[in-house]
Amino acid sequence: MPRSLEQYLRPGLKGTTFCPGCGHGILLHAVVRAVHELGLDRRELLFVSGIGCAAWIPSPHILADTLHTLHGRAVAYATGAKLANPKLTVIVVSGDGDLVSIGGNHLIHAARRGLDLTVICANNEIYGMTGGQAGPTTPRGAASATTPGGNPYGPFDLVRLVLGAGAAYVARFPVTQPRPLTDAIKRAIRTPFFSFVEVASPCPTQFGRRNRLEDVGALYDRIRDLSISRDEAFGRSAAELRDRIVVGEWTPEDLLLAGGGRVPGAPAC
Amino acid sequence: MAAGCGFYAGYPITPSSEIMEGMAELLPKAGGAFIQMEDEIASISAVIGASWAGAKAMTATSGPGFSLMMEGLGYAVFTETPCVIIDIQRAGPCTGQATRVGSGDIMQSKWGMHGDVEIVALSPWSVQEMYDLTIRAFNLAERLRLPVFLLADEAVGHLHETAEFHDRFETEQRVRGTDGTPFGSAEPGGVPPMPRFGDGANLLVTGSTHDDRGFRRVEEAEAHARLVGRLRRKVLDRRDELVDVERHELDDAEVAVVAYGFTARGALAAVRELRGRGKKVGLLRLRTLWPFPEREVAALDGKVRAVFVPEMNHGQVAGEVRKCFRGELRSYGQTDGEVIGVETMVAELERMV
Ligand SMILES: Cc1ncc(C[n+]2csc(CCOP(=O)(O)OP(=O)(O)O)c2C)c(N)n1
Ligand code: SF4
Numbered sequence: 001m002p003r004s005l006e007q008y009l010r011p012g013l014k015g016t017t018f019c020p021g022c023g024h025g026i027l028l029h030a031v032v033r034a035v036h037e038l039g040l041d042r043r044e045l046l047f048v049s050g051i052g053c054a055a056w057i058p059s060p061h062i063l064a065d066t067l068h069t070l071h072g073r074a075v076a077y078a079t080g081a082k083l084a085n086p087k088l089t090v091i092v093v094s095g096d097g098d099l100v101s102i103g104g105n106h107l108i109h110a111a112r113r114g115l116d117l118t119v120i121c122a123n124n125e126i127y128g129m130t131g132g133q134a135g136p137t138t139p140r141g142a143a144s145a146t147t148p149g150g151n152p153y154g155p156f157d158l159v160r161l162v163l164g165a166g167a168a169y170v171a172r173f174p175v176t177q178p179r180p181l182t183d184a185i186k187r188a189i190r191t192p193f194f195s196f197v198e199v200a201s202p203c204p205t206q207f208g209r210r211n212r213l214e215d216v217g218a219l220y221d222r223i224r225d226l227s228i229s230r231d232e233a234f235g236r237s238a239a240e241l242r243d244r245i246v247v248g249e250w251t252p253e254d255l256l257l258a259g260g261g262r263v264p265g266a267p268a269c
Numbered sequence: 270m271a272a273g274c275g276f277y278a279g280y281p282i283t284p285s286s287e288i289m290e291g292m293a294e295l296l297p298k299a300g301g302a303f304i305q306m307e308d309e310i311a312s313i314s315a316v317i318g319a320s321w322a323g324a325k326a327m328t329a330t331s332g333p334g335f336s337l338m339m340e341g342l343g344y345a346v347f348t349e350t351p352c353v354i355i356d357i358q359r360a361g362p363c364t365g366q367a368t369r370v371g372s373g374d375i376m377q378s379k380w381g382m383h384g385d386v387e388i389v390a391l392s393p394w395s396v397q398e399m400y401d402l403t404i405r406a407f408n409l410a411e412r413l414r415l416p417v418f419l420l421a422d423e424a425v426g427h428l429h430e431t432a433e434f435h436d437r438f439e440t441e442q443r444v445r446g447t448d449g450t451p452f453g454s455a456e457p458g459g460v461p462p463m464p465r466f467g468d469g470a471n472l473l474v475t476g477s478t479h480d481d482r483g484f485r486r487v488e489e490a491e492a493h494a495r496l497v498g499r500l501r502r503k504v505l506d507r508r509d510e511l512v513d514v515e516r517h518e519l520d521d522a523e524v525a526v527v528a529y530g531f532t533a534r535g536a537l538a539a540v541r542e543l544r545g546r547g548k549k550v551g552l553l554r555l556r557t558l559w560p561f562p563e564r565e566v567a568a569l570d571g572k573v574r575a576v577f578v579p580e581m582n583h584g585q586v587a588g589e590v591r592k593c594f595r596g597e598l599r600s601y602g603q604t605d606g607e608v609i610g611v612e613t614m615v616a617e618l619e620r621m622v
């Protein structure tokens with residue numbers, strides 16, 4: 001990490017605990033860069049995470065207040081902290097299993113309430129820390145420790161899920177696009193209501209190994225090749241978009257354009 | 270609120286919802302924050318988050334919600350987060366009888382979390398004590414950096430009687446400070462100062478085993494033993510200050526009733542009735558349930574011949590009494606969703622004196 005960003009890292013740490021090739025390290029870099037570029041006062045920053053490899057992205061690495069909570073509960077802890085001290089800039093960084101499986105209820109309710117929280121979800125399509133079990137983001141057919149014959153179920157589309165629940169800003173980018181990813185994190189932090197960034201972040205050790213993507217390069221190529229921008233995806237059929245990672249930014253107006261559902265009212269703080 | 274509570278998070282559950290509804294109305298007017306969460310797991314989570322952000326924080330619940338909170342309560346113990354939890358106990362197990370009385374959560378409050386923890390639990394018997402002991406719970410929570418439980422029961426929770434909402438008490442202010450070791454103390458049972466988020470302390474709060482500064486130490490035996498040891502001693506070394514009992518007619522008693530909560534009201538009436546008939550009975554009322562008043566119960570040994578323990582569960586406190594009282598012990602457990610009648614206690618005691 002460049003010198004200008006080292007000031008955001010907790011002194012005394014000897015590197016990260018992530019496996020070689022883990023996408024979470026790149027995401028850590030993007031989060032720190034976003035904070036730096038926004039010129040935020042470190043004293044008013046609070047990072048909250050749950051349990052999992054991704055929950056280690058802020059804690060212990062980032063030099064700011066960090067609250068490393070229980071599995072799935074980060075968003076609920078963040079809600080309490082934000083309400084008790086609205087001056088805090090509260091950023092949740094955690095994993096897909098953590099935020100969407102065990103913590104799914106907290107996620108949708110926080111989106112519905114619209115409090116000014118930023119949630120960054122490191123999606124590696126698997127439970128990394130506990131040894132590669134399937135989760136609610138594991139693609140249909142993918143191998144995992146609990147789906148040896150391939151996952152019989154499909155994954156959540158987190159963008160639609162969280163947007164439908166009422167988020168004011170939602171984005172999805174892979175770690176292979178660090179610049180747009182960093183910009184999306186900045187926009188999410190600046191959004192004064194609930195905002196959500198899904199980050200495609202490869203896990204070579206668990207997802208790669210089990211899905212014949214042992215070569216870290218191949219795993220990153222997969223994420224890059226599956227990514228397709230919103231504009232490119234527009235008008236394509238569902239069959240064409242199967243398994244693709246549509247990247248970009250979304251706001252509640254997109255629900256209106258799609259003629260869909262009941263758009264939540266403007267979130268109140 | 271008199272104790273300085275500035276944050277409430279909760280989820281509706283009979284028979285505790287009135288507390289939440291009251292807080293929804295009053296707390297925002299007093300500059301505090303109220304939120305109804307999506308469940309009890311979220312409620313205790315938000316309470317802990319708010320406490321670290323600097324607020325005196327609480328929730329209230331009953332059996333099923335209390336069960337859901339267990340993992341979060343263990344987090345509060347391990348991260349030394351002050352908070353107050355009011356459990357208006359109802360008839361369990363499971364959904365049980367939601368509107369009926371019970372006191373089956375005594376053991377759960379101490380042993381419901383995985384791992385070994387020491388907590389403080391208080392037991393009110395009147396509306397006045399709902400007020401006084403809630404204030405005491407906040408003070409102890411802040412002084413000890415600990416979740417403190419108010420284990421009330423439905424009968425006390427729904428009692429109508431006069432009470433004085435006085436201001437004759439001190440409120441404990443949390444000791445802040447950023448000496449860099451918010452999770453360590455030179456004293457074996459010491460309570461470190463607690464900075465809050467936004468103080469510039471770059472806090473590292475974690476529910477994993479940690480050192481003085483908050484860095485995870487998940488494979489060092491010594492670090493785990495030291496932390497668990499200090500968290501236990503924090504409570505046990507202060508047992509004299511924490512334990513609070515009330516003695517009635519015990520001086521010359523041959524049989525003592527040991528009771529708590531609403532049951533103790535009936536027990537006192539039973540004792541008075543029997544005294545009127547010349548029987549030497551007395552009452553030891555436990556106002557603190559955890560840490561358990563072992564010494565106070567043991568002091569009955571040799572003074573009274575027998576002890577009677579009526580409770581709205583099957584012997585949760587009687588088992589603790591057994592550990593410190595060697596004489597005759599009669600445990601009376603009633604779990605039919607009704608309070609234990611004075612006549613019942615008189616009849617049981619008559620067989621003993
Ligand atoms: C209540 C509870 N259940 C299960 C676990 C075990 N557990 C720890 S991490 C984890 C999965 C984390 O997956 P994810 O959030 O996707 O993070 P990743 O490791 O993939 O980055 C699980 C199930 C736990 N710590 N607590
Ligand atoms: S197991 Fe996967 S997610 Fe966890 S550190 Fe290793 S590569 Fe990253």
Ligand SMILES: [Mg+2]
Nearest residue numbers: 095096126128
């Ligand atoms: Mg994961």
